[in-house]
Amino acid sequence: MLAVMLFEPALSRLGDPLDDDRVLLFVGNALIVATGDDVRLPTRAALADLVPPETVHVGVLAGHAVETAHIDSATHLPSGWVHEPLRPLHGRLPEAEWAVAGRAFQLAEWDRTHLFCGVCGMPTERLADERARSCQQCAHRAYPRHSPAVIMRITRGDEVLLGRSSHFPPDMYSTLAGFVDVGESAEAAVRREVREEAGIEITEPQWFGSQSWAFPHSLMLGFTAEWASGDVVADLTELEDVQWFTRERLPVLPPPASIARRLLDAWL
Ligand SMILES: [Zn+2]
Helix, strand or coil, X not given: CCCCCCEEECCCCCCCCCCCCEEEEEECCEEEEECCCCCCCCECCCCHHHCCCCCEEEEEECCEXXXXXXXXXXXXXXXXXXXXXXXXXXXXXXXXXXXXXXXXXXHHHHHHCCCECCCCCCEEEECCCCCCEEECXXXXXXXXXXXXXXXXXXXXXXXXXXXXXXXCCXXXXXXXXXXXXXXXXXXXXXXXXXXXXXXXXXXXXXXXXXXXECCCCEEEEEEEEEEEXXXXXXXXXXXXXXXXXXXXXXXXXXXXXXXXXXXXXXXX
């Protein structure tokens, strides 16, 4: 039986810092981890000299407090430690640890970028009773940024619509996706994105599931729909190519960690 690693989010830690706290330090979007194959989240003891006095408490993972912070890119790392982009660490870090690291990254990034009030420019401070920073001068509150995006599997008979972005690895295609506009419903965003990126009309989008995606701070809302009318015309300003694929002739698909892959695996 697999060991279950329970994570409980929390705003502030109970008790003093401990040597076996898990401390997630980020340099840009890269997490500091030990070199080698057995990648685990670092303990406070292991990175003691690097941990800033102010960290953001993330919660408790399998009995260990999780703290996070951004550190300066010029910080010298001790021997045996490197910083690695979070996304490719999927599959190398245990699943629960990778998910907590994604959450920690978003909190550390929010904290780092909201030290001053967006209204009056004065310093902000963290609140103890909710996940927010409050301005000491005007009481304006800033919450962690969270951007809803839709991602959709569009099918036509036994074909699926996939697009390719220029920043994808070679030969990889994925489901279409895009951010939800202010004032727009998720379903309307699905129809708009498909119309914009592929030039076709679809049936009413059906709910599939969601996924927090820390790159950089998205909440992916998954839908499925069927082609209704129109020929595919790729929007070449956003994508290199969009086309229908059959199960027998599929390109390289997105990695397993993504909801894009879950959408496609459910169809395959
Ligand atoms: Zn203010």
